[in-house]
Amino acid sequence: MQDAGSTTITNVRVFDGHQLTGPRTVSVENGLIRDEITAPEQVVDGSGATLLPGLIDTHVHVETLEDLETYGRWGVTTVLDMASPNPESLLKLRHCDRVTDLYSAGYPAVAPKSTQTRKMGYPESMAIADVADADRFIDDQARDAVDYIKIIIEDPKQPGTNALPPDVIAALVERAHARGLKVIAHALTPVSIRTAVTAGVDILTHAPIAGALDPGVASEVAAKGIVVSPTLTMMRGLTSTLGRRPLFRALGAVKLMPKLEYASARNSTAAYLAAGVTIIAGTDANQDPTAPFSPPAGKSLHDELGLLVEAGLTPVQALRAATVTAAEVFALPDRGTIEPGRRADLLLVDGDPTRDITATARIKGVWIKGHRIR
Numbered sequence: 001m002q003d004a005g006s007t008t009i010t011n012v013r014v015f016d017g018h019q020l021t022g023p024r025t026v027s028v029e030n031g032l033i034r035d036e037i038t039a040p041e042q043v044v045d046g047s048g049a050t051l052l053p054g055l056i057d058t059h060v061h062v063e064t065l066e067d068l069e070t071y072g073r074w075g076v077t078t079v080l081d082m083a084s085p086n087p088e089s090l091l092k093l094r095h096c097d098r099v100t101d102l103y104s105a106g107y108p109a110v111a112p113k114s115t116q117t118r119k120m121g122y123p124e125s126m127a128i129a130d131v132a133d134a135d136r137f138i139d140d141q142a143r144d145a146v147d148y149i150k151i152i153i154e155d156p157k158q159p160g161t162n163a164l165p166p167d168v169i170a171a172l173v174e175r176a177h178a179r180g181l182k183v184i185a186h187a188l189t190p191v192s193i194r195t196a197v198t199a200g201v202d203i204l205t206h207a208p209i210a211g212a213l214d215p216g217v218a219s220e221v222a223a224k225g226i227v228v229s230p231t232l233t234m235m236r237g238l239t240s241t242l243g244r245r246p247l248f249r250a251l252g253a254v255k256l257m258p259k260l261e262y263a264s265a266r267n268s269t270a271a272y273l274a275a276g277v278t279i280i281a282g283t284d285a286n287q288d289p290t291a292p293f294s295p296p297a298g299k300s301l302h303d304e305l306g307l308l309v310e311a312g313l314t315p316v317q318a319l320r321a322a323t324v325t326a327a328e329v330f331a332l333p334d335r336g337t338i339e340p341g342r343r344a345d346l347l348l349v350d351g352d353p354t355r356d357i358t359a360t361a362r363i364k365g366v367w368i369k370g371h372r373i374r
C-alpha cells in the first residue's frame with residue numbers, strides 16, 4: 001500500500017469514541033494513529049474543532065465506487081452494506097484504498113416470490129424454499145465470503161407479502177452462527193420483530209412504524225443481548241412517502257393495516273433505550289429507484305444522529321452508536337476509537353458535537369487510513 005505520510009493535528013478536542021478529551025495533539029503515521037511522531041509532514045491546527053473517529057453507517061446499500069467516495073466526503077469512513085442484488089461486483093469494492101471501507105451481506109435471505117425478487121431486481125434463484133434450502137443458502141454465502149447474513153423477516157399478515165416461515169428463519173440463524181456469521185434481521189412490524197427475537201438474531205434493523213413495539217419485547221431484546229439499528233432516517237422517510245400513498249391510506253382507513261406513524265419508530269427506540277438495549281446508527285441509505293425512500297449516502301448518517309438524539313440518546317450515546325459501539329458489534333477492533341494503533345479514519349468538525357450533535361456535519365477534514373480526502 002502507498003505510504004499515507006504523517007500528520008499531526010494540534011490543540012484539538014477529541015471525542016475518542018468513549019468521551020471528550022483534550023484539547024491535545026493526535027498524530028497519524030502510515031495509516032495508523034500514533035502516540036507521538038517526530039517531524040510530521042503536515043500539521044493541522046485543530047483549535048475550536050473536535051476530532052472524531054471516522055463514522056460508521058451500519059445499514060447502507062452501495063452500488064458503485066462513487067458511492068463510497070460520497071460516504072468518505074461526509075466523514076463516513078466505514079459502511080456496512082445490508083444486501084445487494086449484484087454481490088459479485090459489490091464484494092470487489094470491499095477494502096479499496098483511499099475510499100470508505102465496505103463490508104457486505106451479499107444476497108439477503110428472502111422467501112420465494114418475495115418483494116425483493118418480484119420488484120427489486122434480486123434473482124428468484126436465491127430465494128429459500130425450505131429448511132434444507134436454508135443450509136444451502138448459508139453455505140453459498142459463506143463460500144462467497146460475505147461478512148454477515150441479512151434476513152428479510154416479513155409479517156405474513158401484511159397484504160401482498162410472502163414471508164419466510166419461522167422454522168426456516170431459525171434454521172438460517174443456526175447455520176449462520178455455526179459458520180461464525182452474525183445475523184441481521186430486517187423486521188418492520190411487531191409480528192416480524194417477535195419472530196426475529198425468537199429465532200435469536202444478533203441485530204434487528206428498522207424500528208416499527210405500523211404499530212408500536214409489543215410491551216415486553218424491548219426487555220427481551222435487552223436480555224438476549226440483541227442490538228438494534230432503528231434506521232430512523234428511513235422510517236421517517238417511509239412514513240412521509242408510503243403513508244401518503246392511496247393504497248396505504250385506504251388500508252389504514254378500513255383498519256386492514258395500522259396507520260404508518262414515525263412516532264412509533266421514535267417511541268420504540270426510546271423503549272429499547274430505556275430497557276438497556278444497545279443501539280447502533282444506520283440509515284438504509286440507497287440509490288435504488290424501486291425503494292420507497294432513499295436516504296442520501298453520507299449526509300443521512302448526520303441526520304440519523306440528530307434523530308437518535310431526538311429519540312432520547314445523549315449526543316455522546318449517539319456518537320458512540322456511530323463509532324465505538326458499531327465497531328464492537330460488528331467485531332471491527334481496528335477502528336471506532338481514537339487511540340494509538342487504530343486505523344487513522346478521522347473526522348474533524350467545527351464545534352463540539354458532544355454538546356450539539358449537528359456539529360458532526362460541519363466538516364473541516366476527513367482522513368481514511370491516514371490519507372486526507374477532504
Ligand SMILES: [Zn+2]
Pocket residue numbers: 059060061082284
Ligand atoms: Zn436496507
